[in-house]
Amino acid sequence: MKKLGEALETVVVIAILLVLVHTFLDDYAVLAGWNVGARGLLVWTGLAFDVFFTVEFLVRMYLALMERQGVEYFFRQRGWVDFLASIPLLLLNSLPHALALLAGAGLLTGLGSFLNVLKVIKAIRIARILRLLRVVKLFRSIRYARSPMAQGHVSTIATIAVSILVLWTLGASVLEVTGIIPGLDQPFQAGQAQRAAIVSSAGAGPGLAARAASAAAMDSTLLVVRAQGGPIVYSRYPSTYYADQFLPGDYGYYLSNGVEVFTDERPLSVSSSREALVFLVAVVLTVLAFLFIYAPRFAMQVSDPIHVMRRGMAERDYNLEVRIPRGKEKDDVFELAALYNSVYLPLKDRMGGTEGAEGSAEGLKLEDLQDLARKS
Amino acid sequence: MKAVDTASDPVSRFAMRLMETPALRSLPALQKEEQALNVLRANGPQLLPVFTSLGMQVTRGWQEPAALVARALRSAADRMTEAEVSELVSSRLRLSFFPALSGGRPVPAGAAGELQGLITRAARHPVARSALSGSLAAAHSDIIDKYIPQLFERKKYIYVEVSRVQKLSLPPDALADLLRFIVVVRPAAYLFVMAGQVIDRESGYTPLQEQYLSKILPGLASGVPSIPQPILSLGLRCTLAWQEGSTNVEATSRLGAIMALRGRALAPAVTVDRGADSPDKSWFNVQRRNARFRGLDGKMLDELYTIASENGW
Numbered sequence: 001m002k003k004l005g006e007a008l009e010t011v012v013v014i015a016i017l018l019v020l021v022h023t024f025l026d027d028y029a030v031l032a033g034w035n036v037g038a039r040g041l042l043v044w045t046g047l048a049f050d051v052f053f054t055v056e057f058l059v060r061m062y063l064a065l066m067e068r069q070g071v072e073y074f075f076r077q078r079g080w081v082d083f084l085a086s087i088p089l090l091l092l093n094s095l096p097h098a099l100a101l102l103a104g105a106g107l108l109t110g111l112g113s114f115l116n117v118l119k120v121i122k123a124i125r126i127a128r129i130l131r132l133l134r135v136v137k138l139f140r141s142i143r144y145a146r147s148p149m150a151q152g153h154v155s156t157i158a159t160i161a162v163s164i165l166v167l168w169t170l171g172a173s174v175l176e177v178t179g180i181i182p183g184l185d186q187p188f189q190a191g192q193a194q195r196a197a198i199v200s201s202a203g204a205g206p207g208l209a210a211r212a213a214s215a216a217a218m219d220s221t222l223l224v225v226r227a228q229g230g231p232i233v234y235s236r237y238p239s240t241y242y243a244d245q246f247l248p249g250d251y252g253y254y255l256s257n258g259v260e261v262f263t264d265e266r267p268l269s270v271s272s273s274r275e276a277l278v279f280l281v282a283v284v285l286t287v288l289a290f291l292f293i294y295a296p297r298f299a300m301q302v303s304d305p306i307h308v309m310r311r312g313m314a315e316r317d318y319n320l321e322v323r324i325p326r327g328k329e330k331d332d333v334f335e336l337a338a339l340y341n342s343v344y345l346p347l348k349d350r351m352g353g354t355e356g357a358e359g360s361a362e363g364l365k366l367e368d369l370q371d372l373a374r375k376s
Numbered sequence: 377m378k379a380v381d382t383a384s385d386p387v388s389r390f391a392m393r394l395m396e397t398p399a400l401r402s403l404p405a406l407q408k409e410e411q412a413l414n415v416l417r418a419n420g421p422q423l424l425p426v427f428t429s430l431g432m433q434v435t436r437g438w439q440e441p442a443a444l445v446a447r448a449l450r451s452a453a454d455r456m457t458e459a460e461v462s463e464l465v466s467s468r469l470r471l472s473f474f475p476a477l478s479g480g481r482p483v484p485a486g487a488a489g490e491l492q493g494l495i496t497r498a499a500r501h502p503v504a505r506s507a508l509s510g511s512l513a514a515a516h517s518d519i520i521d522k523y524i525p526q527l528f529e530r531k532k533y534i535y536v537e538v539s540r541v542q543k544l545s546l547p548p549d550a551l552a553d554l555l556r557f558i559v560v561v562r563p564a565a566y567l568f569v570m571a572g573q574v575i576d577r578e579s580g581y582t583p584l585q586e587q588y589l590s591k592i593l594p595g596l597a598s599g600v601p602s603i604p605q606p607i608l609s610l611g612l613r614c615t616l617a618w619q620e621g622s623t624n625v626e627a628t629s630r631l632g633a634i635m636a637l638r639g640r641a642l643a644p645a646v647t648v649d650r651g652a653d654s655p656d657k658s659w660f661n662v663q664r665r666n667a668r669f670r671g672l673d674g675k676m677l678d679e680l681y682t683i684a685s686e687n688g689w
Contacts, residue, residue, distance in 0.1 A: 299650070299651075300650075300651065304649065304650050304651025304652075305651050307649060307651065308649050308651050308652040311649065316414070317641070317643055317646075318646070319641065319658060319659065319662060320646075320648060320649070320652035320653055320654075320655060320658045321652065321653040321657070321658040321661055321662070322651060322652060322653070323651060323652060323653045341661070341662075342665065345658075345662045346662050346665040346666050349662050349663070349666055350666055350669055352578040368397060368399070369394065369415070369419075369423065369426050370425060370426050370429065372390055372393045372394055372397070372426075373386075373390055373425075373426040373427075373429035373430050
């Protein structure tokens with residue numbers, strides 16, 4: 001059972017690493033202009049990851065509840081990270097996108113109203129930033145064999161830093177989407193809306209095709225114009241091009257006076273993906289800095305000296321001094337270590353060890369003796 | 377109590393296997409015994425299932441079966457120590473210093489055998505056995521060979537004390553041999569000490585008095601007639617407490633006392649944790665602070681500490 005648990009933890013770690021790669025590719029694909037096939041595959045894999053992490057959260061929560069440890073798991077063992085990085089992502093990000101992808105083939109042939117739903121989906125797409133919280137989950141799987149304190153400490157600090165980065169960015173995005181703070185994409189979308197209004201100003205009657213062609217000449221993001229439920233009167237590209245290059249989320253959609261106008265929103269997606277990549281790199285660098293710069297420093301200056309002192313006090317024959325780095329003599333821990341070196345160890349030596357301390361045969365455990373007895 | 381001498385009974389087999397576990401394998405036999413006894417003492421009550429598996433009666437508590445296991449451990453340690461001493465005397469304990477200290481006389485043929493007899497005798501005496509544990513560990517290890525060349529290179533306090541004050545002109549190899557000789561002879565000084573109720577690891581390191589050594593020297597020397605008394609005395613005088621400024625103990629004996637004590641604390645398998653200082657450096661630093669308490673030469677400890685520190689030992 002324990003081995004199964006360890007194997008599952010390994011699977012989770014691998015999934016977290018893969019999801020990081022996926023997060024990168026998801027945005028890079030937009031920047032690089034990958035075609036619908038490749039980007040669609042990323043949508044499905046994203047859905048698979050979200051389902052996986054949702055199941056993981058539900059299982060952990062269920063097991064915790066069974067052991068009456070639900071509150072402990074959710075609040076103290078970072079179950080809230082597991083939650084934020086799973087269910088909201090599944091419901092607000094990958095599932096709607098997957099559904100939109102399924103409906104994608106009919107977009108230009110009568111499912112225009114679905115695009116209104118898509119606008120909402122786009123608005124809540126900002127939730128995908130929560131994926132980065134999964135990085136924090138990695139800390140649960142890292143084991144500093146000798147110092148649970150170092151593990152807990154570094155993990156807490158990294159969680160605070162990454163959570164603040166992610167939640168603040170999410171909050172700022174919500175303010176943008178709700179219009180409380182004007183976003184950078186507002187002028188772009190206002191321009192498109194204005195063009196759509198011009199095209200549809202005289203309704204779907206005669207002259208729509210000419211107005212559409214004239215507006216399209218001025219605005220390269222105007223793609224398709226048609227009378228609502230009727231035939232296409234203007235299209236910038238052949239329909240095969242749309243099928244190959246456009247996912248449902250790449251369209252802007254305006255309906256006015258019985259005229260439907262489809263615009264190209266990929267420039268916005270490119271800008272947003274660029275920001276997301278910068279943010280991803282920032283989060284990953286933050287975590288790496290905690291892991292490879294802060295954690296070793298913490299270990300060197302706090303947990304290692306404490307570990308050495310603990311062993312010296314617990315084990316009769318462990319008499320190594322704490323190494324005090326130059327320039328750190330005034331740190332509280334090393335002041336304590338200096339006392340340990342200069343007072344405790346000499347006293348221990350005089351007493352021939354510590355009363356009650358363990359015998360020192362390093363690694364000689366009771367279980368070993370039981371094994372030996374069975375073999376004898 | 378039933379006898380446990382035969383290797384065929386489960387208790388003896390258990391004792392042998394215990395001393396060969398990876399945790400103890402790298403230690404000299406007497407240290408193996410000491411560590412195994414520590415485990416028995418510290419975990420006695422929890423070992424009842426172990427004793428039961430060995431087919432021992434545990435109805436009257438753990439002490440009685442633990443005593444039987446302790447006896448088996450001692451027997452196993454005796455056999456191993458005998459082999460270790462024999463190997464030490466035949467390969468590592470060269471008497472190359474002998475001519476220089478005995479007016480040019482070559483090493484007598486029986487000297488090595490007599491020395492082996494003296495060490496074996498010490499191994500059978502409870503207090504001397506406690507002292508022998510560290511001495512054998514020091515003699516078997518490279519602790520002496522590591523430091524002697526450094527002392528000759530530095531030509532500081534220890535070198536001056538040995539070569540100018542004690543007036544010994546020995547090459548590094550011969551001095552290392554002399555020190556090995558001194559540390560293994562040292563336990564013999566405790567052969568006439570009455571064992572108290574508790575024989576702990578400090579028993580073999582209690583300083584002795586000069587008059588006491590003068591009394592026991594002739595008796596000990598008669599057991600090793602090939603070795604002149606002044607040479608034998610260098611080993612015994614390791615047990616004297618040295619005081620700052622006094623000249624009562626020869627430099628080699630002072631150095632031998634330090635090495636024997638260091639041998640007791642040697643732990644080849646110990647993990648040097650990140651954040652800890654190296655074993656030798658740590659040990660010499662602690663002993664610098666305890667020099668007066670233990671009657672060791674503080675200046676020698678200072679120099680050895682510096683060497684350990686410079687070399688990361």
